[in-house]
Amino acid sequence: MSHSFWAMGGYARFVWPCFLLAFAVLGWNLWAARRYHLQARRRAQRALAMADTDS
Amino acid sequence: MWTWFYQLASPPHVYRMAARLSGGFLAAALVLIAYGTIAGLVFAPPDYQQGDAFRIVYVHAPAAWLSLNAYVVMAVAGAIGLIWRIKVAHAVSAASAPIGASFTLLALVTGSLWGRPMWGTFWAWDPRLTSELILLFLYVGVMSLRSAFEDAARGDRAAALLAIVGVVNVPIIHFSVVWWNSLHQGATVARFGKPAMVPSMLWPLLAMLAGFLCFYLAVLCMRVRGEVLRRELRARWVREALGS
Amino acid sequence: MNDVQAWPAEAGVGAGAALALIVKRDLCLSFRRPEQLLQPLVFFLIVTTLFPLGLSLELSTLREVSPGVLWVGALLASLLSLDALFRSDAEDGTLEQLVLSGQDLTLIVIAKTLAHWLVSGAALVLVSPLIALALGMPVGVFATMLASLALGTLTLSWLGAIGAALTVGLRRGNVLLSLIVLPLAMPLLIFGAGATDRALADLSTSGALYLLASLCLFTSTLAPFAAAAAVRIALE
Numbered sequence: 055m056s057h058s059f060w061a062m063g064g065y066a067r068f069v070w071p072c073f074l075l076a077f078a079v080l081g082w083n084l085w086a087a088r089r090y091h092l093q094a095r096r097r098a099q100r101a102l103a104m105a106d107t108d109s
Numbered sequence: 110m111w112t113w114f115y116q117l118a119s120p121p122h123v124y125r126m127a128a129r130l131s132g133g134f135l136a137a138a139l140v141l142i143a144y145g146t147i148a149g150l151v152f153a154p155p156d157y158q159q160g161d162a163f164r165i166v167y168v169h170a171p172a173a174w175l176s177l178n179a180y181v182v183m184a185v186a187g188a189i190g191l192i193w194r195i196k197v198a199h200a201v202s203a204a205s206a207p208i209g210a211s212f213t214l215l216a217l218v219t220g221s222l223w224g225r226p227m228w229g230t231f232w233a234w235d236p237r238l239t240s241e242l243i244l245l246f247l248y249v250g251v252m253s254l255r256s257a258f259e260d261a262a263r264g265d266r267a268a269a270l271l272a273i274v275g276v277v278n279v280p281i282i283h284f285s286v287v288w289w290n291s292l293h294q295g296a297t298v299a300r301f302g303k304p305a306m307v308p309s310m311l312w313p314l315l316a317m318l319a320g321f322l323c324f325y326l327a328v329l330c331m332r333v334r335g336e337v338l339r340r341e342l343r344a345r346w347v348r349e350a351l352g353s
Numbered sequence: 354m355n356d357v358q359a360w361p362a363e364a365g366v367g368a369g370a371a372l373a374l375i376v377k378r379d380l381c382l383s384f385r386r387p388e389q390l391l392q393p394l395v396f397f398l399i400v401t402t403l404f405p406l407g408l409s410l411e412l413s414t415l416r417e418v419s420p421g422v423l424w425v426g427a428l429l430a431s432l433l434s435l436d437a438l439f440r441s442d443a444e445d446g447t448l449e450q451l452v453l454s455g456q457d458l459t460l461i462v463i464a465k466t467l468a469h470w471l472v473s474g475a476a477l478v479l480v481s482p483l484i485a486l487a488l489g490m491p492v493g494v495f496a497t498m499l500a501s502l503a504l505g506t507l508t509l510s511w512l513g514a515i516g517a518a519l520t521v522g523l524r525r526g527n528v529l530l531s532l533i534v535l536p537l538a539m540p541l542l543i544f545g546a547g548a549t550d551r552a553l554a555d556l557s558t559s560g561a562l563y564l565l566a567s568l569c570l571f572t573s574t575l576a577p578f579a580a581a582a583a584v585r586i587a588l589e
Contacts, residue, residue: 059151062162068226073146073167075215084328086207087331092335097338097339098342254533263589266586270586277575281568286539286540288543289543292547292551
């Protein structure tokens with residue numbers, strides 16, 4: 055990859071942040087969705103455990 | 110024959126299916142996005158007018174397209190949940206919102222960064238950017254409304270109604286903004302049109318569009334699992350599904 | 354409150370009579386608290402005063418932005434009073450009684466929204482010429498301005514009814530109400546202020562006014578159903 059590739063014809067400071075941001079948003083979506091699911095699992099397990107001790 | 114259709118309304122079935130589907134969609138997304146990014150950055154020739162700056166389209170266009178799709182999914186799922194009282198539909202609607210909002214934000218920022226070298230300004234009241242901004246407001250409204258209710262089921266129904274009202278408004282908003290923008294278009298005609306597409310430019314774009322779509326579906330499946338659990342905390346199937 | 358003589362609870366009260374009854378009742382209740390009626394008007398005045406103070410004291414400058422300033426002020430002032438559309442009735446149980454009365458809920462919503470518009474939006478329209486003068490708007494533009502504001506505030510009342518019904522049970526629903534309604538009202542603002550802008554520039558306004566009118570008609574036909582559905586959701 056020559057220097058001109060990274061320079062993006064002079065537009066580097068617009069093009070690269072766009073792509074970086076795009077991958078950051080994709081990554082955030084994966085991370086947040088997984089975290090949300092795990093939190094829900096924990097909450098469900100706690101609810102089940104409480105129901106067990108009640109009965 | 111129609112059992113697969115009825116099973117779509119069953120929370121435990123959806124919970125299991127979403128796990129499998131999500132993996133498949135994610136794999137497809139990875140391949141498509143990898144190809145689209147590399148081909149778009151390396152192999153597509155620079156645009157005649159915009160030079161290498163046009164490459165931003167490879168992330169801007171998919172983000173904008175998905176932001177609209179996610180809203181429609183949110184509205185349609187909400188409508189299904191409202192009309193037929195299917196909890197899973199509300200789970201899908203709730204799951205789609207934050208994903209769509211994040212894509213809307215991405216579309217706005219990349220659009221703004223693309224505008225800077227093209228128009229010389231970081232923000233312009235261009236019809237597409239303005240419509241996208243209003244779409245972000247609509248997303249925030251629906252998410253805020255849902256979370257404002259203590260009763261989750263009521264929140265789901267209210268948010269679904271708002272999403273439906275919003276989706277009816279999206280074409281109206283877009284039309285009004287285009288009309289308004291044409292009124293105020295100054296002497297400097299800065300065209301934010303799509304660059305002319307030769308195949309080596311087009312294929313990476315199609316791949317990115319398809320890849321983002323698969324990615325959205327993958328994340329949607331992941332989120333739906335969490336949303337379904339939240340709505341079914343004490344159901345019997347949850348015990349077996351969580352293996353406790 | 355024993356002010357209403359006959360509730361449309363017995364079978365046999367026609368739709369028209371029920372509508373008139375509810376409009377009359379809501380207007381009666383509104384006029385009991387005149388201060389409440391004045392608040393949106395005063396707010397309208399205050400908000401539009403902010404612009405000369407913040408922008409420029411020159412009438413020539415203000416004239417150019419007067420359509421937009423007037424419209425934004427009217428929009429915000431209308432929003433203030435929307436919260437009250439269903440809230441007091443929901444709090445004392447009247448709303449439930451209305452739903453149970455057997456009359457079409459959509460009709461009830463239409464009646465309440467019309468009554469509300471009469472004391473808020475219509476009042477704003479009546480006051481607008483004074484403010485337009487203060488902002489340097491030439492009198493020749495007034496006709497367009499009044500027509501656009503009348504259509505616009507009515508449309509906003511319909512949209513606001515949906516928002517008010519959705520947020521009626523919530524404790525701090527007022528900000529959320531604005532958050533929900535304003536994005537939906539943006540096309541309104543564009544067409545309404547746009548029509549007045551065109552009048553200011555001596556251009557033909559018929560296109561914009563027709564668009565505004567069709568938007569108003571579209572909203573008037575669909576919004577009552579959405580608002581009625583929202584009331585049912587709130588009362589479930």
